[in-house]
Amino acid sequence: MTEHILRMTGITKTFPGVTALRDVNLAVRRGEIHAICGENGAGKSTLMKVLSGVYPHGQYEGEIVFEGRRCEFGGIRDSERAGIVIIHQELALCPQLSIAENIYLGNERAKRGVIDWNRTNYEAGELLKRVGLRENPTTTVSDIGVGKQQLVEIAKALSKRVKLLILDEPTAALNDEDSAHLLDLLRGLKADGITCVIISHKLNEVIAIADSVTILRDGRTIETLDMASDRVTEDRIISGMVGRPLDNRFPPRTPSIGEEAFRIEDWTVYSPSQPGRKVVDGASLMLRRGEIVGLAGLMGAGRTELAMSVFGRTYGVHISGKIFKDGRPIEIRTVQDAIRHGIAYATEDRKRYGLNLIDDIKRNISAAHLKGLARRGWVNEYEEYRVAERFRESMNIKAPGVDSVVGKLSGGNQQKVVLSKWILTEPDVLILDEPTRGIDVGAKYEIYTIINRLAEQGKAVLVISSELPELLGLCDRIYTLTEGRITGEVPRDQATQERLMYLMTKGQE
């Protein structure tokens, strides 16, 4: 039982400006189900990418020993040949091809270069039986649900004679029934001698299925626990995940909180890609003037979806619920409506959705408020330049001038441009989605200062963040969101990382 199938020692992986993994160790015993837990950004997925050769040998430091041999994978094909298969959170299936074609993609059953379809479909059928999927192998993948697609991925892994199966958040997109089936299947694979590594945010599943768990935090290994001998509980895992001291990374602020500014009630949003799946489920929340409110939730909880559906219905279908501004009900159907009602949303993916990277600072700042800078369609370029210069000074955007191309700025300065753009529209309510993602510590402090200043001006701010310390340091009140439902509302003086993590993972209180 003590034989290790995999041993990763001293793994360090750096990206420009960030160290994602620092001297991480991982040892997986043969035939066990090994869970990896950690907050968003703790380095779980990066570690698995190192293992599977997505980051080839040479791009990281440290040693991987698999089945007693040192491995230097140059790519995914190498690791698959050794028997390591990774199933990513975003499934890698071709939706237009059949189940059987997908299973043998890149690994076709062929005789002298000609595909043997009988054998392909027959063997695919056998694999489907093994994973308990009752579908015809010739069915197109886009015709089956996400839960079944996950099973197809596992069947595909089995076809490659997998010895170590890695699943990244396998149940994140599944409903309870599909999740339960998947977990059963993993137990069956374990009985067949296949070792599994599972990354999951759902701690109840980890407790239910794993034999041991490794906890990562900030790119370091914190500990590896044996489920049976260490009597691991969810609380034990949570304290390992968050046990980080809060240092003085936040500017001081004395909140002065006023009247209610913004409220949504019973907000429900359905997924546009998976019909019938509720992404946001009856959520209600309220912001007051001068208040900074946090929205905490793990990846896939529906935070961004909630924000975007409120912001001019830019996400989701069959949206229902009520929005109130200053106590009066309002209708928001488009982004223009939202801006008109004084609502701004700074996206989590500023490079793709927040900025025009190939244009300069002044035009990015003015983009959402051209109406105010133009008369009868003609843009007042002098005024635009003046406004942009004003923001460059007040927001401390570090650039040679407002003519600089936004794509060349650092993350922190890009974020300041995004905030400038929205502040220029003079909003009363700002929804900031991961405002400090990918930003270094110094710039984070500046962004926090800006957020505080906005609250002082009497604006209501909703901050969505994956980093609990950030929410604890910044917010007056924090809502937790789990699987689209608001599961808690914690005022500042009662908020601790443990309590929030508990609400974020446990579900309804």
Next chain:
Amino acid sequence: MTSISGLPGLRRVVPQKYVPVLVTACLFVAMFVAGGIRYENFATGQIILNVFIDNAFLLVVAVGMTFVILTGGIDLSVGSMVALATMISASLLKDGWPAYAVMALVLVIGAALGLGMGAIIHYFEIQPFIVTLAGMFLARGLCYTISTESIPIENETFTAIAQARINLGGDLSVSPSAVIAIVVVLIGAYVLHYTRLGRNVYATGGSEQSALLMGLPVARTKIAVYTISGFCSALGGLLFAFYSLSGYGLSAVGMELDAIAAVVIGGTLLTGGSGYLIGTVLGVLVLGLIQTIISFEGTLSSWWTKIFIGVLLFAFILLQRLFSAGSRRSPQ
């Protein structure tokens, strides 16, 4: 900082976004100087004016194309629209319609067809390539419902415009068509750089998703650029009718590709969001100057024009690729 070693000095002195335009400008000057050294009577102002005169219609069409490409779209229908415009003008003039009424009608038809294509592209979310391809066949087909033969234009106004020359002093003169083309360029440049519509065009091409989330009217912008392109191709058709004094269903075959080539050589990114109308003007001038040089050479067949254009296109697309690769690496 980048892998491009050829232009380090240039990149330091001028902002990167102007480099493609400058490269085209340098190329144009180099060709002009080389022509002047090689041929007698080449290096005169009239040569450049003649390029404008001979390519006025292409310039106008390319202006519309620039708008479309800046949003990240493409308009394949412009060549057929030019032919359709010449056919409608020629046949209506033959029926005795007044010249100015014909011109107005042709422009309205061009804009309307562009508007229709833009609306289909936006509301049905079909790729512009497909929609304008359909538009290209439609317009070309409509030409033949009017006539399969070439129709000569004998209208007095048209012939007067065709033969008029505006004296610029010295020995220099231009045609009214060239003046119209330059006016269109100026208006286009003004709209692109000083109006909200222009800003929306660049923003849509830079990142349509971002533009949507900034609350910009992406729908109106996309429809507007195809309308502008339709209008410009109809106007280009009128200029072509002045130039050829006839309407023919087979005229301007492949002109859409010349227009796209001019825009790309002018430094506008095919993916949208970056480029200048002055670049497009230079692109048209380069194409025109190649033709002039080949006609001066005398021994080369006119197909060499196509070969040079092909080589130039490759060169410019490679150049763009290198620059975009360079700018992607540099933020880190």
